[in-house]
Amino acid sequence: MFDLIKGSKIRWLIIYIIEIVLVGVYIAANRTLGDEYSFFKSDTFVFILLGLLMILPMYAGFFSVRSFEKAVRKNYITITNTLGADISEAYSFGEMGLIIYNDKREIIWSSNIFTERGIKVLGLTIDQRFPNLKAFFENGDGKQAPETLREKVNQRIYEVMQLAELNVLIFKDISEVDNLYKLRKDEAPVFTMILLDNLLDVANIAADDEYVQIEALIRKTIADWSKEFNVVIKKIKEDSYFGIMSEESYVKIRDGEFKIINDVSKLSSHRDIVFTISLGFGRGIQNFSKLSELAAAAIDVAQSRGGGQVVVNNFGGRMEFFGGAGTEVKMRRNAVRNKVLAQSFFAHVQTYQSIYILVHTEADFDAIGAALGIVAIANAANRPAVIVYDEKQVEVKARMMLKELFSKNELHIYSLSRAKAIERINSPSLVVVVYVNRASITTAPKILEIAKNVAVIDHHRKA
Template sequence: MLKKIVKEKMNILVIFLFEMLIGLGLALFIFLQGITKKYDLFILCGYLLLVCLHSFFNILHFNKKIESFLIRTDINISSIFGNEMSSIFEFGNVAMLVYNEEDEIIWTNSTSMFKKSSVIGKNIYTLIPNMDTILEENLKSDITTTIDGKKFLVNINKGLHVIYLKDITIEDMQRTLIDDSAPFIGYVMIDNYQDTITLYNETDFMVHVTNIKNLIMKWASENHLFIRSCSVDTFLIMGEEKNYRKIKEERFSLLDDIRVLMEKEENALTVSIGIGKGQSTILRLSELSYQALNMALSRGGNQVIVNIFGKPTEYYGAKSEVKQSRSHVRGRVLATAIANLIKDSKNVFIMGHKDMDFDAIGASLGMYALVKNLNVPAYIVYEDNLIEHEARRAFKQTFTQTEIAKMTISPAKAINLVEENSLVVVVDTHRPALTMQPKLLELCNNICVIDHHRKSDSYIENPIFSYQEPQSSSASELVTEMLFYQSEKVKLSIDIANFLLAGICLDTKFFTSNTSSKTFEMSMILKTYNASVEEVSEFFKEEYEEKMLLNSIINNSDPIHTGIIVSSVNEEYIVTRTVLAKAAEEILNTRGVNAAFVVGRTSEKQVSISARSTTSFNVQIIMEKMGGGGHFSASATQISNVSIHSVMEQLKENIDVFLRDGKI
């Protein structure tokens, strides 16, 4: 019946067009011949009037047929579903559309959402713009479409050829209004305020601070944020989700504005911002934002951390390297504090991260010397296959088997020696899963953390002592500082001093990057213990096969963006992380290169990435997105059960996103 009606509709249209063409031809003929008699014009007008009347009655007859068809269909459907269904569908703002094999709508229930005459006979792909996507994703919930400016929830029963449309326009508007009004709280803090004040004369410093505070107030005003000063260096900000989206779209332009303001200053002031979202109570939002600010500061400042309840933490900014804090007082206080904790302990377990490098081993040996100097039993948690190749070779060449057995303990045996007042000292990492024996952290209540990496999402919670300084070059530098500030001089062997110096040399690339005045100061202190750069350089000498492998990796480099190079090792080779790190550093030493990423297989089931950069590019954020971490210009990650090709594609995608959005 529907096809017959559609055919009749087409016939009416064709007849009307044919009659109009005849009328046009008649009019053209009369005007070309010239109107010689009055009745010529009357004939033309009469003909056009007849055409209009004929078309009118045809359309009237056609509409009556449609109404008759709709009434009959309604009766048939009602007899199937029952008379109550119409009112239920109307109450629930639900439209039910039935379509045939040709995807034409043959029936719809009576509803205020559509006029039947405007829907019957229409193709479902014409009525619903994203029908292809809906059919593909129909098993998923909350599939929506927009029809004539209204939003509908869509569900399709393909077997019965039925489409259900629920009008959610009002609910969607209300949801949007609620989402836009969701509150957030944040803190804006000027970094290193107390440390930097000593580097300027009073007038210049106050001018800089005033200019920065004016920028902060202007930024808050432009984005309709509530702002109040909490202290000389901190502001509280509050706003709604719609305000947050705006400042996020602008990529937190305040950081860049302040960076431009201070770009000519050697000791530039920067700001950190911590934001809390995802909770309705002001108290909980305040806690989330305060945690975010502390994380931003522990990662070196000059960045934005967004702490969203129940979701991954978001990182923005951090486009420049961290400035070194110059407080010797803090170092002295911390050195005294850790010494007191060691004295009060029954025994001390010292451990670094898995695949320990020179920095982790050097820092562990330094802490071992400190604990033994305080006459407390000490153990370095150590396992041969969890040490990097070069570090293991140097360690075994430097110390005898007897010395190694005396200093170290296996991760399995360490668990059995834990007592109520045992102390665990974690060096060169703050992530529980990366430690040599994560179970020690669960068994011991007293935990100390000494690390130079920026704080990540996963970290050791509630340590009784934490010295986490991303401004420092290495964990070995921090441990050397702990040794230097002890009230009594620590006895340190030449071998341990060499390993501490090797840790500093590794992470500074032999004092060419990530250095500060404190780095050189601590290195000079190690020289007083007869540490030798010449002996340390022997640790890092490459074997012939390794040199050839490095050359092949460098030759495989791919410049994916200006100044950004990625390279990979052939899938069939298994290499050490040290090789990947060396290759990345070699590539970075090339003029014009700002960041280097090297991908290679480090075990049968694991692919690793080593990332290095200059102070103009943050590789840490990219590595964190891929499950790793590190610090601004030197980071890494390990991914299991993947191919090198897939890791390369994922890496390139993350780099593209970071360059485009300044965030991942």
């Protein structure tokens, strides 16, 4: 279409050049030959000639404009016939716009909505004005053009569909729908479970005033974090919290790299014990019960991976992991936990006058070794300790090992029969069960029935 206008300009220029040349020839002839040889005897002919030459460009311009109008009208009629006679009114009501382009992707016509919204399109190419729509025309190598594309113009979002055979683009204003979708997405609920991995272990060894101070610092850190990110938080246990937030808040927390983990860890920078915190998130669904299940499952996975990290459980998708999920973190936490438990158990042993140790029947090297370890701890605490068993309850190889390592006198000091143990046990006594957690298969089930103080140490059970 713009080639037509360009051609008209060239025609006008040629006509003007011809006009100037003819006038120049006439003037030169008059001056050279004189009036008697002049082709025109009167200036009237000159003015008539000039008038005709002036009319020709006007006619050419009129013809070009008419041709342009006919071309546009032809395209518009084709669209109207295709989409219906009431297209203009329907498109105006639906906030839709039409654009017609030529084979060079030059925009040659647009509906009123673009003018009303101050969007200049005429005279520009599709690539210049709407760069996101290039994909409509990049369907070579067997690629199929997309059905719709999105274009943002003057802070409004348009969904665009192409009628390739007609060289037409249809624009639909979806700004309000897009805003509602974004609002619904941003306000979607997200649940979180927060667990202080080793707070209870700290409580077992820290002095009361120190523990109160530590717990208060952690509580304040979590409260400040929840306020910053607009999270509704509720303490459900001494070491765990439950939180509800919007998807928008979750995204901000994620973009901030879950800084709560580092904030809690910093609280132990000047202490021997390392505080760690784990978070489990449930998201991607409106059902509150399901979100709660997702968050609970996420925190379980975080604990199984060593703690000190974040697990995000996406409904219908894969879990995401953030923070220290490696072996190093798990080993560090286990080392801290073991140290805390050892200190707690040692302090516990010191509160009793005597220690009685039970193992499982058919005691093997592992069971006897664990029992001897408790004897060593009791001796370090200056408390007498004995292993309760009868000789027949120990495997042959383990029995031979005991006789090889200890004299009869030493065995008499560190071991005791079931009958004598039942007679001696009293309130200030502590019964320690090692390497087994079922009373029925211990070397002295009767003792567990009468004992008031029992500690179980067994890697087969979850502490």
